[in-house]
Amino acid sequence: MTRAKTSAVRKASDSAPDIAWRWDDAPPDMDYVREALFRHIGKPVARKEDKRLLTGKGRFTDDFNLPGQTYAAMVRSPHPHARILGIDASAALAAPGVLAVLTGVDVLADGLGPIPHNPLPKTNFDMKLSAPGGGAPFIGPHLLLPADKVRHVGEAVAVVVAESAAQAMDAAELVDVDYEELDFVIDALDAASGSCPSVVWDEVPDNVFVETHFGDREATDAAFARAAHVVEASFHIDRVTGVPMEPRAALAAFDAESGKYTLYAGSGGAVRQKNELAEVLGIEPKSLRVLSFDVGGNFGTRNRTYVEFGLTLWASRRVGRPVKYTATRSEAFLTDYQGRDLHTTVALAMDAEGRFLAMRADNLSNVGARCVSLSPLSKGSGLITGSYDIPAATLRSRAVFTNTMCTQAYRSSGRPEVTYAIERLVEIAAKQIGMDPIELRRRNMIAPDRMPYRNAVGQVYDSGTYETNMDQAMALFDWDGFAARREEATARGMLLGRGLANYVESSIGSPRERAEITVLPDGRIEVVIGTQPSGQGHETSFAQVVADMLGVPVETVTIIIGDTDVVSVGGGSHSGRSMRHAGTVMAMASSELLAEARRRAAEHFDVALDRIERDGDQYRVAGTNHTVGLFELAALPSGPLAVARTNEMHTPVFPNGTAICEVEIDPELCHVEITRYATIDDVGRCINPMIVHGQTHGGIAQGVGQAMWELCVTDPDSGQPLAGSFMDYGMPRADNLPSFDAEIAEVISPTNPLGIKAGGEGGTTPALATVTLAVLDALAPLGVTDIKMPLTPNTIWRAIGEARQQEKGVME
Amino acid sequence: MQDVTLTVNGKTETRRVEGRTLLVQFLREHLGLTGTHVGCDTSQCGACTVILGGRAVKSCTILASAAAARGEVLTIEGLGDEEALSPMQEAFHRHHALQCGFCTPGMVMAAHNMVQRHEGELTEAIVRRELEGNLCRCTGYHNIVKAVLAAAEAHRAVASAPAGQD
Numbered sequence: 002m003t004r005a006k007t008s009a010v011r012k013a014s015d016s017a018p019d020i021a022w023r024w025d026d027a028p029p030d031m032d033y034v035r036e037a038l039f040r041h042i043g044k045p046v047a048r049k050e051d052k053r054l055l056t057g058k059g060r061f062t063d064d065f066n067l068p069g070q071t072y073a074a075m076v077r078s079p080h081p082h083a084r085i086l087g088i089d090a091s092a093a094l095a096a097p098g099v100l101a102v103l104t105g106v107d108v109l110a111d112g113l114g115p116i117p118h119n120p121l122p123k124t125n126f127d128m129k130l131s132a133p134g135g136g137a138p139f140i141g142p143h144l145l146l147p148a149d150k151v152r153h154v155g156e157a158v159a160v161v162v163a164e165s166a167a168q169a170m171d172a173a174e175l176v177d178v179d180y181e182e183l184d185f186v187i188d189a190l191d192a193a194s195g196s197c198p199s200v201v202w203d204e205v206p207d208n209v210f211v212e213t214h215f216g217d218r219e220a221t222d223a224a225f226a227r228a229a230h231v232v233e234a235s236f237h238i239d240r241v242t243g244v245p246m247e248p249r250a251a252l253a254a255f256d257a258e259s260g261k262y263t264l265y266a267g268s269g270g271a272v273r274q275k276n277e278l279a280e281v282l283g284i285e286p287k288s289l290r291v292l293s294f295d296v297g298g299n300f301g302t303r304n305r306t307y308v309e310f311g312l313t314l315w316a317s318r319r320v321g322r323p324v325k326y327t328a329t330r331s332e333a334f335l336t337d338y339q340g341r342d343l344h345t346t347v348a349l350a351m352d353a354e355g356r357f358l359a360m361r362a363d364n365l366s367n368v369g370a371r372c373v374s375l376s377p378l379s380k381g382s383g384l385i386t387g388s389y390d391i392p393a394a395t396l397r398s399r400a401v402f403t404n405t406m407c408t409q410a411y412r413s414s415g416r417p418e419v420t421y422a423i424e425r426l427v428e429i430a431a432k433q434i435g436m437d438p439i440e441l442r443r444r445n446m447i448a449p450d451r452m453p454y455r456n457a458v459g460q461v462y463d464s465g466t467y468e469t470n471m472d473q474a475m476a477l478f479d480w481d482g483f484a485a486r487r488e489e490a491t492a493r494g495m496l497l498g499r500g501l502a503n504y505v506e507s508s509i510g511s512p513r514e515r516a517e518i519t520v521l522p523d524g525r526i527e528v529v530i531g532t533q534p535s536g537q538g539h540e541t542s543f544a545q546v547v548a549d550m551l552g553v554p555v556e557t558v559t560i561i562i563g564d565t566d567v568v569s570v571g572g573g574s575h576s577g578r579s580m581r582h583a584g585t586v587m588a589m590a591s592s593e594l595l596a597e598a599r600r601r602a603a604e605h606f607d608v609a610l611d612r613i614e615r616d617g618d619q620y621r622v623a624g625t626n627h628t629v630g631l632f633e634l635a636a637l638p639s640g641p642l643a644v645a646r647t648n649e650m651h652t653p654v655f656p657n658g659t660a661i662c663e664v665e666i667d668p669e670l671c672h673v674e675i676t677r678y679a680t681i682d683d684v685g686r687c688i689n690p691m692i693v694h695g696q697t698h699g700g701i702a703q704g705v706g707q708a709m710w711e712l713c714v715t716d717p718d719s720g721q722p723l724a725g726s727f728m729d730y731g732m733p734r735a736d737n738l739p740s741f742d743a744e745i746a747e748v749i750s751p752t753n754p755l756g757i758k759a760g761g762e763g764g765t766t767p768a769l770a771t772v773t774l775a776v777l778d779a780l781a782p783l784g785v786t787d788i789k790m791p792l793t794p795n796t797i798w799r800a801i802g803e804a805r806q807q808e809k810g811v812m813e
Numbered sequence: 814m815q816d817v818t819l820t821v822n823g824k825t826e827t828r829r830v831e832g833r834t835l836l837v838q839f840l841r842e843h844l845g846l847t848g849t850h851v852g853c854d855t856s857q858c859g860a861c862t863v864i865l866g867g868r869a870v871k872s873c874t875i876l877a878s879a880a881a882a883r884g885e886v887l888t889i890e891g892l893g894d895e896e897a898l899s900p901m902q903e904a905f906h907r908h909h910a911l912q913c914g915f916c917t918p919g920m921v922m923a924a925h926n927m928v929q930r931h932e933g934e935l936t937e938a939i940v941r942r943e944l945e946g947n948l949c950r951c952t953g954y955h956n957i958v959k960a961v962l963a964a965a966e967a968h969r970a971v972a973s974a975p976a977g978q979d
């Protein structure tokens with residue numbers, strides 16, 4: 002592919018990377034904190050949040066109601082691409098209970114701005130993406146309702162507000178929208194072909210709005226030129242959606258007297274929602290309070306702002322009453338931010354002994370109708386070489402608009418895609434050169450003494466023992482017992498296969514986090530923090546960290562999250578950032594608090610500071626029996642014992658590991674059963690193994706789900722999404738998954754004081770590859786060499802049929 | 814509009830509702846029992862599972878007016894409270910069988926009913942098969958299955974304990 006475009010070329014420099022966290026720069030008494038580690042940390046403390054959730058006392062968004070509330074329903078586009086010629090709302094307005102019908106024209110008339118999505122990852126270490134030819138990419142403004150045209154099926158074109166939810170829904174059916182249908186495009190390759198009749202945005206006539214080249218072209222070309230072997234393959238990691246079990250919901254109220262808005266809306270971070278929605282409404286952030294308590298799953302889908310949140314806020318001002326909106330599952334399937342959808346072509350150059358010399362990759366990300374996030378493309382771009390030492394690489398990263406729902410960072414954003422590509426390519430390479438695929442991996446995995454390791458596109462892996470992971474995973478899986486198991490399966494007429502994948506991923510995430518810690522005289526400690534859990538158990542694991550630092554029982558610590566009137570700064574929860582960022586800033590705040598407590602104790606006893614010794618939460622004058630407790634210090638007249646600390650931390654960490662899957666396939670029914678799944682995940686320091694294991698299990702299920710059943714299918718002829726309910730979107734269920742053998746490896750990261758990497762996403766990252774490779778291994782005796790996810794019975798049946806056909810062709 | 818009378822968690826309640834009101838709407842919107850959740854519109858996720866007349870049912874598939882004839886309703890709020898969790902709630906807590914907690918009430922009600930119906934005689938295969946209609950996106954089911962089996966074992970232990978020994 003040659004395109005006459007100049008693009009920014011970035012080269013990785015060779016200088017030895019310095020990524021270490023420095024204790025010297027740490028605040029006072031950080032040594033205390035270091036020593037205090039790790040009384041509660043590392044223990045499977047049962048979760049504080051469980052009891053309310055188990056007894057029906059959870060506070061999910063739809064559980065809230067306000068007096069006099071009204072209900073919103075959306076009018077959604079049935080077309081993938083159409084001009085809006087006019088909207089006639091008269092019949093809807095005349096329907097019972099209807100209070101208002103608002104359209105894109107009203108949005109413009111009221112001066113509402115687009116959602117400021119800010120899709121470019123922005124830490125110093127993120128891969129920097131730019132427009133073709135350089136500069137900031139055009140992202141497609143995301144207004145609450147479009148006035149010009151609809152760009153995907155399901156896009157909201159009008160909102161109806163009525164006295165009851167049923168009346169709003171009934172009236173939404175009566176809104177008459179006059180559309181002029183336009184050419185549409187669904188697949189990224191078609192959209193980027195250069196001759197696509199559908200132009201999603203006039204500003205980007207060829208639909209490609211990001212094109213950046215990374216790596217060292219000369220070195221890569223040279224390596225390919227002298228290579229003994231070259232393999233190349235193309236893959237499409239298809240579109241899936243996050244499916245958090247709680248459909249998204251919003252409850253908005255406007256108080257005309259104070260001019261203040263309130264929004265109840267579960268999300269991945271209330272602070273971000275507040276700032277972005279304030280900008281949409283054209284108000285000061287302080288005039289908007291966002292509340293996000295219990296959140297029924299996120300997986301990335303909730304980290305970006307939804308139009309419905311802005312619409313309920315705006316409508317509540319227009320109708321002068323609170324407005325509630327709860328998405329149906331069908332709406333969630335159509336318009337939750339979706340995930341993946343990457344086309345990738347990869348090539349690998351090897352010497353005669355199978356040593357990897359260089360890699361070329363070409364990635365094309367389908368962002369949908371607007372660009373909400375480039376994180377999947379950016380994350381994946383940095384990790385194209387995977388767990389392997391590949392000295393040279395080049396990569397072209399492009400992103401393209403299509404007439405589909407927007408994509409966002411979905412569970413382990415970008416990494417499962419590239420892991421799938423490299424691990425499948427490694428297997429193809431092994432086959433081509435006739436080497437055992439495990440041996441080929443061993444030969445090329447990054448050795449521990451190379452850490453920190455700068456990969457060919459410039460990412461610096463912090464630490465890890467990759468080959469040990471693989472050995473441990475193989476032992477856990479009983480790799481050597483496979484032959485006997487296969488024999489047994491064959492005797493029953495079944496096909497058994499196994500697939501192994503190594504992975505490395507990155508956790509970067511929003512760099513700033515703030516913690517406020519207050520010691521209350523009544524024996525409680527309150528911690529305000531800006532992350533937003535949706536099942537990750539922060540109320541427990543964060544309390545463990547603070548309890549350790551301050552030397553108090555974990556029950557005394559309460560974590561406060563999710564109310565922007567209390568929480569002022571916070572990066573939210575995404576990209577596995579929470580424990581590392583929050584843990585670090587909580588450690589810093591704790592150390593400041595300890596210093597202050599010591600100062601007060603000295604003042605209290607009127608002795609020099611260095612005479613105060615600390616033992617747990619007690620402060621003693623050395624050599625005496627004069628002691629004062631932390632909570633007593635908080636009761637002294639010197640005012641509240643509290644600290645607030647903000648920290649910025651850019652250095653990424655690289656969780657890594659190995660997963661192995663075994664499948665049994667019935668060649669007649671083409672049913673695939675997962676019989677075994679083992680995984681080793683290096684998460685760095687593990688604060689609560691029970692929680693981390695739980696995250697891993699869920700992560701595996703999501704990765705396996707994409708490999709086996711999940712797919713956002715769109716009909717190519719009509720552009721209609723066909724997966725609109727649990728009847729047509731295959732989900733991981735209790736009866737189609739096995740129990741997992743998951744173990745944690747703790748290689749402490751040098752980049753942050755707690756040594757944390759991240760947990761959970763590692764379950765997802767290798768799973769697409771392990772399951773696909775296991776299925777290919779099982780089907781190999783039938784001559785199947787390639788297959789596309791999801792691995793449904795239909796896919797298997799077709800693959801077997803095609804292989805038979807080919808065999809026949811060869812024989813004839 | 815019509816009057817619907819239901820006995821929920823041992824309390825008899827009457828509300829005037831639209832004929833199309835589903836049992837789950839009656840519980841959430843009219844009785845304020847928001848522990849029962851709605852996760853879909855095709856009766857497939859099980860987040861709305863309650864026990865009606867001794868059977869676990871999806872409360873989004875039955876009209877409130879039709880429920881009265883089927884017996885009493887037990888919801889998550891009636892199973893145990895924060896001070897005294899029921900054995901199944903306790904097993905979920907101990908085995909970390911919940912993360913976000915959205916599927917949890919439905920999962921717990923289905924599991925509670927399953928243990929009762931099978932009198933604690935459960936295997937992993939039965940548990941997995943019978944929970945097929947309860948979706949969870951967070952846990953990968955691993956710890957849910959563990960919790961249900963543990964609760965079943967506890968149930969058997971209690972059932973087989975000689976009388977008078979409690």
Ligand code: FES
Binds near residue numbers: 850856857873874
């Ligand atoms: S809400 Fe009843 S099954 Fe989903």
Ligand code: FES
Binds near residue numbers: 246536915950
């Ligand atoms: S715990 Fe979140 S859906 Fe089950």
